[in-house]
Amino acid sequence: MTGILASARATEGCWFDVAGARRWLTQRRLEQRCSVTQVPFAQLRGWRFEEHTHDLVHDSGKFFRVQGLRARSDFPTPIEFEQPVVNQPEVGIVGLLAKRFDGILHFLVHAKMQPGNVDLVQLSPTVQATRSNYTRVHGGAGQRYLEFFIGHQGNRVLIDQLQSEHGLFFLRKRNRNIIVETDAEVALTDDFRWLTLGQIKHLARDAHVVNLDTRTLLAALPLAAGAVDAKAAGWTLERDSGTFAEALVASTLATSGGSQSTAAVLRWLNDVRSGAEITCQPCPLRAVRAWERDDRELRRSDGGYFKVLALSVESDSREIASWTQPIVHPCERAIFAFVTRRIDGLLHFLVQARMEPGVWSVIELGPTVQFVPGAPTDLEEPLLLKDLLNGNAGVTRHRSMQCAEGGRFYRYVTEHIVTELDRRDDRPVPPNFAWMTLGQLNTLIHAGSCVNIEARSVLGCLEVSDASLEGSHR
Amino acid sequence: MTGILASARATEGCWFDVAGARRWLTQRRLEQRCSVTQVPFAQLRGWRFEEHTHDLVHDSGKFFRVQGLRARSDFPTPIEFEQPVVNQPEVGIVGLLAKRFDGILHFLVHAKMQPGNVDLVQLSPTVQATRSNYTRVHGGAGQRYLEFFIGHQGNRVLIDQLQSEHGLFFLRKRNRNIIVETDAEVALTDDFRWLTLGQIKHLARDAHVVNLDTRTLLAALPLAAGAVDAKAAGWTLERDSGTFAEALVASTLATSGGSQSTAAVLRWLNDVRSGAEITCQPCPLRAVRAWERDDRELRRSDGGYFKVLALSVESDSREIASWTQPIVHPCERAIFAFVTRRIDGLLHFLVQARMEPGVWSVIELGPTVQFVPGAPTDLEEPLLLKDLLNGNAGVTRHRSMQCAEGGRFYRYVTEHIVTELDRRDDRPVPPNFAWMTLGQLNTLIHAGSCVNIEARSVLGCLEVSDASLEGSHR
Numbered sequence: 036m037t038g039i040l041a042s043a044r045a046t047e048g049c050w051f052d053v054a055g056a057r058r059w060l061t062q063r064r065l066e067q068r069c070s071v072t073q074v075p076f077a078q079l080r081g082w083r084f085e086e087h088t089h090d091l092v093h094d095s096g097k098f099f100r101v102q103g104l105r106a107r108s109d110f111p112t113p114i115e116f117e118q119p120v121v122n123q124p125e126v127g128i129v130g131l132l133a134k135r136f137d138g139i140l141h142f143l144v145h146a147k148m149q150p151g152n153v154d155l156v157q158l159s160p161t162v163q164a165t166r167s168n169y170t171r172v173h174g175g176a177g178q179r180y181l182e183f184f185i186g187h188q189g190n191r192v193l194i195d196q197l198q199s200e201h202g203l204f205f206l207r208k209r210n211r212n213i214i215v216e217t218d219a220e221v222a223l224t225d226d227f228r229w230l231t232l233g234q235i236k237h238l239a240r241d242a243h244v245v246n247l248d249t250r251t252l253l254a255a256l257p258l259a260a261g262a263v264d265a266k267a268a269g270w271t272l273e274r275d276s277g278t279f280a281e282a283l284v285a286s287t288l289a290t291s292g293g294s295q296s297t298a299a300v301l302r303w304l305n306d307v308r309s310g311a312e313i314t315c316q317p318c319p320l321r322a323v324r325a326w327e328r329d330d331r332e333l334r335r336s337d338g339g340y341f342k343v344l345a346l347s348v349e350s351d352s353r354e355i356a357s358w359t360q361p362i363v364h365p366c367e368r369a370i371f372a373f374v375t376r377r378i379d380g381l382l383h384f385l386v387q388a389r390m391e392p393g394v395w396s397v398i399e400l401g402p403t404v405q406f407v408p409g410a411p412t413d414l415e416e417p418l419l420l421k422d423l424l425n426g427n428a429g430v431t432r433h434r435s436m437q438c439a440e441g442g443r444f445y446r447y448v449t450e451h452i453v454t455e456l457d458r459r460d461d462r463p464v465p466p467n468f469a470w471m472t473l474g475q476l477n478t479l480i481h482a483g484s485c486v487n488i489e490a491r492s493v494l495g496c497l498e499v500s501d502a503s504l505e506g507s508h509r
Numbered sequence: 510m511t512g513i514l515a516s517a518r519a520t521e522g523c524w525f526d527v528a529g530a531r532r533w534l535t536q537r538r539l540e541q542r543c544s545v546t547q548v549p550f551a552q553l554r555g556w557r558f559e560e561h562t563h564d565l566v567h568d569s570g571k572f573f574r575v576q577g578l579r580a581r582s583d584f585p586t587p588i589e590f591e592q593p594v595v596n597q598p599e600v601g602i603v604g605l606l607a608k609r610f611d612g613i614l615h616f617l618v619h620a621k622m623q624p625g626n627v628d629l630v631q632l633s634p635t636v637q638a639t640r641s642n643y644t645r646v647h648g649g650a651g652q653r654y655l656e657f658f659i660g661h662q663g664n665r666v667l668i669d670q671l672q673s674e675h676g677l678f679f680l681r682k683r684n685r686n687i688i689v690e691t692d693a694e695v696a697l698t699d700d701f702r703w704l705t706l707g708q709i710k711h712l713a714r715d716a717h718v719v720n721l722d723t724r725t726l727l728a729a730l731p732l733a734a735g736a737v738d739a740k741a742a743g744w745t746l747e748r749d750s751g752t753f754a755e756a757l758v759a760s761t762l763a764t765s766g767g768s769q770s771t772a773a774v775l776r777w778l779n780d781v782r783s784g785a786e787i788t789c790q791p792c793p794l795r796a797v798r799a800w801e802r803d804d805r806e807l808r809r810s811d812g813g814y815f816k817v818l819a820l821s822v823e824s825d826s827r828e829i830a831s832w833t834q835p836i837v838h839p840c841e842r843a844i845f846a847f848v849t850r851r852i853d854g855l856l857h858f859l860v861q862a863r864m865e866p867g868v869w870s871v872i873e874l875g876p877t878v879q880f881v882p883g884a885p886t887d888l889e890e891p892l893l894l895k896d897l898l899n900g901n902a903g904v905t906r907h908r909s910m911q912c913a914e915g916g917r918f919y920r921y922v923t924e925h926i927v928t929e930l931d932r933r934d935d936r937p938v939p940p941n942f943a944w945m946t947l948g949q950l951n952t953l954i955h956a957g958s959c960v961n962i963e964a965r966s967v968l969g970c971l972e973v974s975d976a977s978l979e980g981s982h983r
Contacts, residue, residue, distance in 0.1 A: 126783035166786060195776050197783065211783040302669050309600035309671065309685040312640060317790060482956065 036193050040259040040268040040284065042140035042232040046500045049136035050229050053237050053502075059228055060244065063146035064156045066225075069350040071150040075330045076345045079359045084328075088319035091333070091343065091361055098165075099123035101333070101343055101361060103323040104206060106392040106411075110311035111467045116411035117323045119333060119343060120393060121363065121443065122206045123165070126197065129248045130162040130184035133193060133216040134229065141229035142214075143180070143221065144249065149441025150348045151362055152246075153448060157441070158238065159246040161227070178354070179224070184213050191216040194255045197483045198491070199399060201439065202391025203410055204341065204363050206317065209395055209484070210248070212255050226352060232256070233500040240496075242436035250437065250495030251488055257477045258287045258499055279382075279432050279455060280499040283473060286382035290474035294378045297475050304485065307388045307467065308398050315392040339409030341365040344445055364445040367408035371489045372452035374403040374419055374428050376460060376470070383470040386490070387418075395484040400476075402490045403468070404452075418465065429456035433496050451493045473497075510667050514733040514742040514758065516614035516706040520974045523610035524703050527711050527976075533702055534718065537620035538630045540699070543824040545624040549804045550819045553833045558802075562793035565807070565817065565835055572639075573597035575807070575817055575835060577797040578680060580866040580885075584785035585941045590885035591797045593807060593817060594867060595837065595917065596680040597639070600671065603722045604636035604658035607667060607690040608703065615703035616688075617654070617695065618723065623915025624822045625836055627922060631720040631915070632709065635701070652828070653698070658687050665690040668729045671957045672965070673873060675913065676865025677884055678815065678837050680791065683869055683958070684722070686729050700826060706730070707974040714970075716910035724911070724969030725962055731951045732761045732973055753856075753906050753929060754973040757947060760856035764948035768852045771949050778959065781862045781941065782872050789866040813883030815839040818919060838919040841882035845963045846926035848877040848893055848902050850934065850944070857944040860964070861892075869958040874950075876964045877942070878926075892939065903930035907970050925967045947971075 046053050076084070081094045091101035104120040132143040147159035161180050183190060194214040199207075223229075230238075235253060239245040259265045265272055265284055272285045291297055320326075325336045333343040342364045349357040374385045389401040391412065406417050422428040432453040439447035464470070476494065479485040486494075520527050550558070555568045565575035578594040606617040621633035635654050657664060668688040673681075697703075704712075709727060713719040733739045739746055739758055746759045765771055794800075799810045807817040816838045823831040848859045863875040865886065880891050896902040906927040913921035938944070950968065953959040960968075 124788040125786050128783065166783075192772070192776060195772075195779050197779055209783075211779055298666070298669075302666060305669050305671055305685060309602065309640075309683075312599050314598040 036260045037264050037267070038135070038138070038140045039232065039256055040264045040270070040499070043236065043258055043499050044268055044501065045139050045231040045233045046237055046502050048141060048229065048231045048234055049139065050141070051234065053234055056228070056230055056234055056238060060146055060156070060158065063226060064154065067146075067148050067156055067350070067352040069148050069155055069348065069352065071155070072347045073331070074345050074347045074359065077330060078347060079345050079361065082359070082361060089321035090319060101320060103318040103320045104315060104392055105318050106313070106315045108311065108313040108390045110307070110313065110390050110398065111465070112415070114411060117318070117325070118340070118411070119320055119323060119326060120206045120317075121204055121208070122317065123208050125166040127165045127210045128162060128184055128213065129160050129210045129252060130180075130213040130215065131249070131252045132161040132180055132183050132221065133214055134218070134221065135216075136229065139231060140216070141231055142235065143227055144230055144235065146226045146228075147246070148350050148352050149246075150346050150360070151438070151443065151445040151447070152441030153243040153438050153446055157246040158235065158244060158249055160248050160252055163248055163442070179227070180221075183215050183217060190219075194252070196255055196481065198251065198488065199394040199396070199484050200488055202394030202399070202487060203407060203412065204393065206393045207395055208393070212252055214252060214256065233498070236496060236498045237500060237502055239437070240433075240435050243438055245437070247437065247440045247488070247492055251491040253495035254491035255480055258473070258497065259284050262288060280503050282377065282382040283497055283499055286473040287477065288474055289381055289472040290478055292475065293381045293383055293472040294470055297478055300469060300471055300475055303469055304388065304400070308396065311390065311398060313390060313397050315397065335409070339366055341409070346445065362445040363443060363447070365407060365447045369408065369447070369449040370404055370406045370420070370423070370452065371402045371449050371493050372404040372423055372454065373490070373493050374423070374454050374456055375432070376429070376456040377458045378470060381472060383472055384476060385464060386469050386471055386476065388467045389487065391487065394487055399485055399487040400479060400490060401487045402493050405489050418468070423452060423454065429454040429460070433498070435496060437492065449492075451496055453493065453497065510734045511738050511741070512609070512612070512614045513706065513730055514738045514744070514973070517710065517732055517973050518742055518975065519613050519705040519707045520711055520976050522615060522703065522705045522708055523613065524615070525708065527708055530702070530704055530708055530712060534620055534630070534632065537700060538628065541620075541622050541630055541824070541826040543622050543629055543822065543826065545629070546821045547805070548819050548821045548833065551804060552821060553819045553835065556833070556835060563795035564793060575794060577792040577794045578789060578866055579792050580787070580789045582785065582787040582864045584781070584787065584864050584872065585939070586889070588885060591792070591799070592814070592885070593794055593797060593800060594680045594791070595678055595682070596791065597682050599640040601639045601684045602636060602658055602687065603634050603684045603726060604654075604687045604689065605723070605726045606635040606654055606657050606695065607688055608692070608695065609690075610703065613705060614690070615705055616709065617701055618704055618709065620700045620702075621720070622824050622826050624820050624834070625912070625917070625919040625921070626720075626915030627717040627912050627920055632712065632718060632723055633720040634722050634726055637722055637916070653701070654695075657689050657691060664693075668726070670729055670955065672725065672962065673868040673870070673958050674962055676868030676873070676961060677881060677886065678867065680867045681869055682867070686726055688726060688730065707972070710970060710972045711974060711976055713911070714907075714909050717912055719911070721911065721914045721962070721966055725965040727969035728965035729954055732947070732971065733758050736762060754977050756851065756856040757971055757973055760947040761951065762948055763855055763946040764952055766949065767855045767857055767946040768944055771952055774943060774945055774949055777943055778862065778874070782870065785864065785872060787864060787871050789871065809883070813840055815883070820919065836919040837917060837921070839881060839921045843882065843921070843923040844878055844880045844894070844897070844926065845876045845923050845967050846878040846897055846928070847964070847967050848897070848928050848930060849906070850903070850930040851932045852944060855946060857946055858950060859938060860943050860945055860950065862941045862943075863961065865961065868961055873959055873961040874953060874964060875961045876967050879963050892942070897926060897928065903928035903934070907972070909970060911966065923966070925970055927967065927971065
């Protein structure tokens with residue numbers, strides 16, 4: 036796996052420059068016709084509230100089930116709560132196809148409509164397929180390019196990871212993140228184009244352009260695949276290198292450790308995971324207290340946290356022309372932020388061990404700040420949140436508005452922030468936080484089910500192209 | 510981590526030879542006074558069947574809960590079942606202390622009584638502590654040597670892994686397997702002694718001598734920690750080396766691959782995990798069909814698979830002098846076996862991807878044959894079982910009778926077998942099986958929650974001492 040850094044630096048691709056890519060997306064948004072309407076639950080086709088449990092289920096028994104969950108945890112502080120949760124016991128495939136043009140890695144993105152997306156059409160991975168999708172439960176046409184990711188003979192698999200989805204909303208749902216490089220001829224339709232890593236990352240500065248699954252796939256690729264890669268891209272990697280981009284690459288290459296060894300980081304994670312006592316028991320939706328339902332929404336009695344709604348969708352660009360579906364709608368904007376700092380000249384990321392009832396490992400690593408208003412896990416004011424909002428958490432290195440996957444979430448808007456603290460700012464951090472290099476974070480991402488989707492979503496936005504050297508961008 | 514192979518080869522330790530170690534264990538068995546009696550459930554102190562759910566629970570809400578589980582899986586073939594399961598939502602610590610004497614690594618074993626052990630006293634790890642244990646829920650004395658494993662400053666951590674427990678009986682229970690090397694003075698009581706790896710492995714030939722947790726800790730240690738280790742132990746590692754012990758070491762060192770690369774093995778595991786559709790829903794014990802309870806046992810109506818019993822225990826060697834507890838009793842002897850074969854001169858192990866409702870990752874890797882009579886997952890005749898019983902599955906390289914952890918299992922006897930097929934015996938294997946080197950298996954063990962406890966239990970018995978060259982042992 037070489038050539039990652041070269042692609043991440045490239046904002047001129049073989050097909051487009053960044054402006055051209057933007058124009059193409061705008062064109063797709065204009066040409067794809069779709070309408071999304073909130074409807075009463077009674078208008079959902081094939082979905083019903085099960086009599087005995089009140090769970091929201093599909094007649095086929097497939098897709099997913101909205102049921103209840105009771106959680107009790109003593110980490111980091113005692114907490115006990117009940118809530119609805121989406122139970123989808125299958126592993127989705129999220130795949131990005133890569134190919135070299137003029138020696139530079141390009142990635143095949145799909146201008147794809149999802150009903151929950153702000154602006155509807157976003158740059159999605161080559162393939163997003165739930166198992167229901169690819170076994171054709173919904174009766175739609177087959178997914179394009181799926182053959183590269185299922186039984187991928189003759190192609191190079193760059194990434195293949197099982198990762199947790201949103202642990203506040205999904206019950207132990209995992210996605211398989213795959214990046215495959217091919218040499219084959221690939222026929223394109225109007226909705227697919229090849230972009231460099233640098234282009235996609237640059238476009239992620241814009242609000243609601245790059246889909247969540249695309250961002251997490253980019254986070255699965257280290258910014259540089261070793262010193263050889265860095266050298267080939269013409270980078271010297273001084274520890275105290277000047278720009279944030281150079282510091283990112285140096286931090287990526289520090290896989291064996293920074294202020295603490297990778298073995299010590301893993302022990303810390305084991306300490307946290309084995310020290311906590313957590314129970315997460317599924318239960319019937321009927322048994323969840325302080326939530327209520329009318330004909331149009333399932334909501335918490337105080338109106339906070341999230342709602343479950345019903346949508347009716349029409350589209351001329353998807354495998355089926357119209358459908359209805361339940362969808363999760365977080366009520367307020369969330370904030371996901373990484374605070375970074377150079378320690379002994381090497382850039383470190385402040386990582387938080389978080390209990391979330393639905394992530395595969397119950398405790399996974401999140402960004403420094405992960406604030407979902409109304410979430411029972413986020414009732415106490417998160418560390419550094421106020422500083423971040425007041426501009427007292429260092430220099431802004433990235434700031435963007437993103438939304439979560441629009442197939443399951445209706446306009447779940449999150450602000451993504453990366454800041455860099457002054458190197459002398461050695462404020463202490465609580466024991467559920469740890470500083471680590473980007474190389475160490477990549478090792479944990481590679482292991483699977485260690486770094487949560489919110490953290491990976493932010494990490495995917497990190498840029499190293501020359502354009503990023505222009506400095507902070509708001 | 511060096512010196513593993515030297516310790517694994519050594520059957521003469523600094524404290525004992527093997528015969529001396531046997532005599533010491535016999536002495537401990539004679540001197541520890543204990544009695545174990547099956548009693549009616551009504552005589553359990555602090556335990557009761559919860560009214561609403563019929564779950565078996567402790568008044569403190571701690572320890573564990575025997576509840577129900579409903580599972581449905583399409584892997585490897587469609588199956589649906591309900592059964593009782595032990596729910597213990599905490600991570601236990603299983604720790605082995607290591608120290609060098611005359612340069613050879615020794616490990617501190619505990620001659621410890623557990624009520625479910627055949628022969629009661631076995632060679633257990635230095636520390637076995639549930640969280641209830643070390644936070645003193647049961648009001649007993651503190652565990653000896655626990656300080657080496659909790660906040661292990663100044664010691665070298667050789668192994669630190671989170672691993673699943675028996676997935677047929679426990680619901681997502683994990684243990685933290687830790688091996689710590691110390692230079693400190695360690696005061697011993699009569700029940701603790703230092704043994705070499707070679708000694709413990711040699712003693713594992715004897716029935717019911719080496720405790721399950723000890724065996725799995727040994728499985729966590731690669732037989733050699735790299736070529737340096739092998740060279741220091743005076744081993745040449747030809748691919749086609751003659752003895753099984755040499756082939757084991759060569760296979761251990763083949764971490765990057767044998768007949769397929771480690772990346773390919775990991776992709777196969779991801780394929781299997783993401784291709785399966787599995788739901789495991791906890792439920793009240795009351796809702797489990799075809800199981801029944803009288804005043805002395807909870808059992809399946811056909812009397813097969815396992816029972817839950819109540820025991821009354823008195824002991825003069827444990828932290829508390831007498832207690833009562835529920836315990837799981839599998840009704841018939843189980844068989845766990847690895848079939849191996851030299852492929853291109855390199856020893857490979859035939860590994861099986863198994864769905865078990867209670868393992869952390871739902872699908873983990875088991876031994877070639879894992880046969881628990883009556884288990885819903887093992888109703889079809891396991892591949893190679895008949896051949897193994899008829900002696901048509903190669904030369905026997907290990908065969909022993911072991912039992913599972915006697916704190917939770919009452920006389921759960923399992924026959925452990927390792928055989929080596931003729932190198933020309935290239936019978937095809939189904940897609941849920943894969944051949945891999947011991948080095949690849951070690952990589953997966955190191956990752957955690959990939960290799961199940963039954964597989965690790967067998968792998969821990971693999972010997973490389975000169976004594977093992979005497980050939981097969983029955």
